[in-house]
Amino acid sequence: MSILDNLTSKFRVDAIEEPSTEESIEQLKSFSPVEVPDDYIDIIRTGTDVEINAQVEDEDGEYEMYLRIWGADASPENSEGHNLDKYIPNSLMIGDNEGGMAIIYGTGKEGLGIYLTGFGDLDISDAIYIASSLKDLLTKNVGIENLEG
Template sequence: MSILDNLTSKFRVDAIGEPSTEESIAQLKLFSPIEVPNDYIDIIRKGTDVEINAQVEDEEGEYEMYLRIWGANVSIENSEGYNLEKYIPSSIIIGDNEGGMVIIYGTGKEGLGIYLTGYGDLDISDAIYIALSLGDLLTRNVGIENLQG
């Protein structure tokens, strides 16, 4: 069963594209300077450009935002295109929040995990730690309070 089948009530999938091929996943594994997380692979085997609606809260109340999880090919293209290895070594871009921030899997202030940082500021020291894994975030709400950036 996929992570996407076990989302908490704070998340729902609103759109999903064709899954990444096994060939593109293998290319991502060869390209990536770190081990590609299994929970990310689980998601992209089910679909790509997965738009996940998130119900988050801040001091002003509850609101909706989106997370988009990209497929293997887009992860490679954007990690290369934004020269991620230069700015945040040992990481890959796995998606965005459709609001000007990218979702990165890599090592930052809190260790290895999922981080959110701006496209224009690819600096791990400024990145916001979300959770250890997509599974923790999406199936246990760990780090949901950090999604607003």
């Protein structure tokens, strides 16, 4: 059973494309400067360009936003295309929030985990820590309050 089958009520999958192939996952593992998280691999084996609707609360109330989890081919392309290794070494772009911010797996102020940072300001010291894993975020709501960026 995939993580996507165990989302909390704060998340729902609104769109999903074909899964990454095992060959592309192996290429991603070879490309990545960090160990690719198992929960991310679980998701991309289920589907790619997964658009996850998130119900987020802030001081003004509840609103919807999207997280998009890229597949094994898009992750290296975007990491290289944005020179991630130059700005945030030992990290991997795994998606975006469809609002100008990248979802990064790497080490920042809070240690290894999932971070949100602007595409125009790829700086781990400015990145927002979300959670230690996608699984914690999507199945336990850990860090959901940090998604608003």
